[in-house]
Amino acid sequence: MSLGLGCRFWVLGALTSGLVVACSSGSDRAFGDPSQPNQPSGGAAGEPSASGGSRTSAGASGASAAGTSGSTNGGSSSLAAGDGGMAGDCAAGECEQEPGPNPCAPNPCKNEGVCHESGESFVCECTGGFAGTTCTQQALEALPLLPGATSCDLAALSGSGAVAVGDCNVDSVRTPFWWKPAIGTKALSTGFESGATALTSDGTFVVGYSRSTDGSTSGVSWFNGQQGSGYQGLVYNGQTVSSRPSVVSDDGMVVAGESESLNGSPRAVRWVDHGEAVLLGTGHGEIYVKGMSGDGKVIVGYAYDPDAAIVWTPEGGLANLPVPEGVEGGVAFGVSRDGRVIVGEAGGQAVRWVAGAAPQELGVMGSARAASKTGDVIVGRSGGEAMIWDEDHGARLLSDVLFELGADVMSWTLSEAVAVSADGRVIAGNGSFGGMDRVWLARLP
Numbered sequence: 001m002s003l004g005l006g007c008r009f010w011v012l013g014a015l016t017s018g019l020v021v022a023c024s025s026g027s028d029r030a031f032g033d034p035s036q037p038n039q040p041s042g043g044a045a046g047e048p049s050a051s052g053g054s055r056t057s058a059g060a061s062g063a064s065a066a067g068t069s070g071s072t073n074g075g076s077s078s079l080a081a082g083d084g085g086m087a088g089d090c091a092a093g094e095c096e097q098e099p100g101p102n103p104c105a106p107n108p109c110k111n112e113g114v115c116h117e118s119g120e121s122f123v124c125e126c127t128g129g130f131a132g133t134t135c136t137q138q139a140l141e142a143l144p145l146l147p148g149a150t151s152c153d154l155a156a157l158s159g160s161g162a163v164a165v166g167d168c169n170v171d172s173v174r175t176p177f178w179w180k181p182a183i184g185t186k187a188l189s190t191g192f193e194s195g196a197t198a199l200t201s202d203g204t205f206v207v208g209y210s211r212s213t214d215g216s217t218s219g220v221s222w223f224n225g226q227q228g229s230g231y232q233g234l235v236y237n238g239q240t241v242s243s244r245p246s247v248v249s250d251d252g253m254v255v256a257g258e259s260e261s262l263n264g265s266p267r268a269v270r271w272v273d274h275g276e277a278v279l280l281g282t283g284h285g286e287i288y289v290k291g292m293s294g295d296g297k298v299i300v301g302y303a304y305d306p307d308a309a310i311v312w313t314p315e316g317g318l319a320n321l322p323v324p325e326g327v328e329g330g331v332a333f334g335v336s337r338d339g340r341v342i343v344g345e346a347g348g349q350a351v352r353w354v355a356g357a358a359p360q361e362l363g364v365m366g367s368a369r370a371a372s373k374t375g376d377v378i379v380g381r382s383g384g385e386a387m388i389w390d391e392d393h394g395a396r397l398l399s400d401v402l403f404e405l406g407a408d409v410m411s412w413t414l415s416e417a418v419a420v421s422a423d424g425r426v427i428a429g430n431g432s433f434g435g436m437d438r439v440w441l442a443r444l445p
Contacts (some may be wrong), residue, residue, distance in 0.1 A: 021327035090309060110135045116441065120191035129406040140407040141438040144185045146170055146177055151437035155208075156198045156427050157419035159250070159373070161335070161426025164202025165196040175210055178225055180438075181220070186224050196222075197257075201294065201422070203251035203336070207231070207257075209244045217355075219245040219271075234257035234269060234277050243269070243277060247292035247299070250337065254296025256280070256289045268301060268312065275400075281318025284308070290332060298334035300342050309344055312354075322358050323347065330359075333380070334370040337422060341375025343368035350380050350387070364395040370417075370420045377424030379417035386417040387430050398427065402442055414440060 008426050098187045104115035109124035113135035116123045126135035145152055149168035157164050165188075169340060176188040176196035180203065188196055188206065196208040206222040210230075217230025233243030244266075258266040266293035268280040268287040281287070285305030292299050299312040302320075307329030308320040323330045327347035335342045342353040345367035351359040352368060366382035367369070368389070378389040379398070386398040398417060399409045417429040427442045 026145075060135070093277075108134050127406055127443065129408060131405070131445065137143070137443055138173075138407070139413065139444075140402050140409065140440060140442050141407045142433050143179050143441060145438070146175060146185055146187050149175070150276075152177065152439050153430050153437070154418045155196055155437040157426065157428050158199055158203030159201035159422040159444075161421030161428070161441075162197060163427055164439065164441070165199050165203060165206050167195045171297070176206075176222075178206060178222065180421075183225075186225055188225065188227070190220055190227060194220065196413050197244075197246050198292075200248055200252045205248065205252040207245040207248045207255055216242045217244050219243045219255070221245075227311070229274050231255060231257075231271050231274065232277060234261075234267065234279065236262055245271070246289045249292060249296035250294040253291070256296075256299050260289060268299070270296075270299065270312075272296075280312045283318065284310075287318075290344075291334035291342075291370075293310055294337035295339065298335050298339035298342075300335045302329075302331040302344075309342075309346065311342060322362065324351075324359060324406045326351075331367065333367060336371040336375035337373040338375070341371050341382070342372050343375075343378050350378075350382065350389070352378060362389050362395050369416065369418055372420050372424035373422035377420055379420045379427050379429070382388055384415060386414040386427075388417065388427065389393040390424070398442060401444065405445070407442075412440065 059354065063193065102117070103120065103122040104117055107115045108122060109115045109126070110125055111130045113130065114125040116125060124133065124135050126132070129139045131137050131139040143152070143164060146168040148170045152168040153166050154164060155166040162180060166177055167174045168177050174193050174195055176194050176355055177185050178188050178196065179185045190210040192210060192212065194208060194210040196206050199206045204224050208220055209217045211217050218233070221228040231243055231245050231279045233241045241260040243259040245255045247257065248255050253273050255271045257269060260270045261267045265286045268289050269277040270280055271277055280299065284303035287301065287303045287310065289299055289301040291301070297314055301310050302308065303310050309323065309330035309332040310318060311321055311332060312318045319333060321330060321342065323346040330344060330346035332342050332344040341356050344351060346359055348365055350362040350364050350366045350368040352362060353359050354375070362378065364382035364387055366380060367385065368378045368380040371378050376390060380387055382395060382397065387395050388398050388401060389395045399414050403409050411433060413432040414429065415425050415431045419428050420426065425444045427441060427444070431438060431440050
């Protein structure tokens, strides 16, 4: 078959069953569409009929294209404008394919969610306190308690927000837990009182501590819920002192926390691939680690004697973070996974430090505890309630945000937000539900 105008063919999407021809003259032709009664039956556009006569087909209304095609008897076949449905105006023969099936039909959004087309996909607008891709998850929920537990506290979230770790009080003994939807809340056993403090981005590797009967602590780890290798503290005169890992890199290769000095004061240390504890610096009476970047190259925390918010990097070593004029001390509670944004507290105000610049006050009394991967979403505490901050809205009470989503916040006291997922949409923290200390998980659109 030959079309002198240089035409292209493709099948239309779900709304029609015909064939579209795009020609260099700037017109389309739709063929084989049963909705267009003037079209001939059988054969393709431009092909000769059995008798070698001409063939006319409907196309875009008000536009025409003409061309010749060989026929069995040497005659010609023409393409002329018809009164059929419009297939679209073309420029220089460049026509786009008609839209495919509607991604919102049938509605994939559950629990009365409203579906909106987004390119070839969809976005659900959830209502009634539901959240998630298809509105099947609660916007606010309590994590299940360990059997026999009377209270629980959150320590950390995975990068996706789908895994959480912390501690529960079971028969007056602190017991670490590991939570994920598929398994619920699982106890991480060490044989004695212990705690989980951090986990990797994928949620499979957890670090924490175990306390012995003499009161000393040692670093421990778990992989997929099973206890693994430990982390020894600093060694003085051949004797290993207590250690307590606090944070871990995304891949689990770098861990940081505290180890005792000779006089028993905490010192910030770093372990690489379960190696020996390496002192991060001196100059303060006590140093505590609270946060780490995803690659393990930025470590933050706070120090006493003298008081200061601190940051450590391989290039700069241990340094004090700047604080607003007239303020003494400060605390760095967390750092974004990309290492650019540090969050914390100074002078009773929630603050953030961006790439080593002077601190920016977030406009609330309280503290900033954690940041999303790039630091554009920050969570923490304001006036005894969980808060969320972003560039567009500033600081807001999380309970107000969740109330607007239809979540049942009246039964809760959301005391503090402790962790946030990499994308800033899953937030977790501690609060009170039914008079009991519980861990809560919130999901935002």
